[in-house]
Amino acid sequence: MSTDAQLITLRRLIRRQYGVVSLDQARAAGYSRQAVARKVAAKAWFPAGPRVYQVAEHDETPRSRAVAALLSLGPDATLVDTSAAWWWGLHDTAPGRPRAAVPPGRRPRPRDDVAVSRRVIDPLDRTRVGGVAVTTRALTVLDAATVLGLEEGARVADRALQRGSVSLESLRDTHTRTAGRRGAVLGAELIALADGGARSWAERALHGGLDRAGITGWSANTEIVLPGYGRALGDVVFEEEKVIVEVDGWAYHRGLRAFLVDGPRQSALAAEGWVVLRTHWYELREDPATFFARLRRTLRARS
Template sequence: MLNDYLRRHDGVITAGQALSVGLSRQSVNRRVQSGEWRQCARGVYFVEDRPFTDAARVRAAVWSFGEHAVASGLAAAWWHGLTRYAPVDVEMTTPRHGSGRKRPGARVRRRDLKTGDVVECRGLKVTALPLTALEAAVRGSGNRAVMDRALQREATLQQLWSAHLRNKGRHGSPAARILLQAADGTHSTAERILTGLLRSSGITGWRANVRIGGYMVDVAFRGAKVVIEVDGWAFHSDQATFQSDRERQNVIALQGWQVLRFTWLDLTEYPERVLATIKAAIRV
């Protein structure tokens, strides 16, 4: 039972969990004293017969703040699979009146979470996907794609708004509200960003909202026969819309036009790369 528990929990175990699977306090102490177990924090141990992975590090950090601690922010985003790399500092949320000292490698926010905003994932309490996406997306501009990835999965825009309203006043709440507002009617927002970039960079020879092959395109360079289409957040593209966009793109391409597609995130996160691509395409 002990080995199975350790396998499922990345080699991390608490004193209480050890007792629940049949070990005595003396047995736990012997393992620590012999070096078989490493003490990560008071009452939290790691078994030294395996690599200390990022999953073990995150789990140990959260468990070191007690049974009510919840992984949140970028730590929760990584645990949910929304980001590729685990954060250096493990962010977690603990009850407002909880205990626990600050320690290296941990960022603690004290807030009482609603039941619906906490889930258990692979044996660890983490913020639910909608709240995780909101909190992680505002941890620096490079993390805005986290919200998009969450909404490509089972989360919905309505769930994100609900999570936001339940947690007003949290760190990053104003920035999250701006992202959510941008998500409503995002295509028009992205189109305005694109035309603004073209004007500010001095690129000429284009027109917005041009009809080609029976379709209205966002921007067209008639001289270079280049069309630019902008997409909103990924969650706006259901299967039917995805298929329609591809059919539309094929019709335009068969008439001799090169089609460039950019997303809201491309335009806001990588505008210089977008402009370089457009310049390369229209260069004669």
């Protein structure tokens, strides 16, 4: 028989778990198996996985499904890769089917409601957030890139770095400690991009794209003297048309650069009649034609 204190504790637990409770948790609160069966028969609780229930007064959501999946797999299960990135708020797409990892010695049956992999996750790379065991942010970023690919994985990493959720040091440390994991090569590429490589790649892509498009009359890394400001360096400068193309890597690099110099510099350039166009790693990888069309229109208008 449950005491009032046990019932209050259980209700709080259910709220924290987005309306989900396991049979073991209900039993710990004083419910017998028969009492749980009566809840199910009365449609107050609905099965949400093996030995797990969704409480009817709480809506089923992606978060409740993730909690139900992990509770049903047991305390050694961990939310991983894109599901973990979504749980941390680093990836916008909620998983239709949560992705979880269990230790290699376990052999869970295949299920439609959760994708289960077997792997060793170091305790250093595992934490609890919102009542769920999940990979740390750094490992989550690296794992998500393995599933999403370089471009979408870069967006996850970029968002995490912008927010200060991870640092380059934590990404490097985690990558080194987990060097034997699947996707380690892509992880190394991701870290190189985060460490300034995205901007270098974008600059090379811009120069090559200008040559292929037959756009001439530009110079790279050119100094411009601005009265009252001093010298400004343009990434690509069209001196005759007074057009500058600025190249950013990720938003993370852009944020640092803007904080340091871009505001006063941009104002000084505008005062002297310069037009600044910006492009970045994502655009030059995914949709360079749109940028070069915009550049052509600007050059024609200024010529």
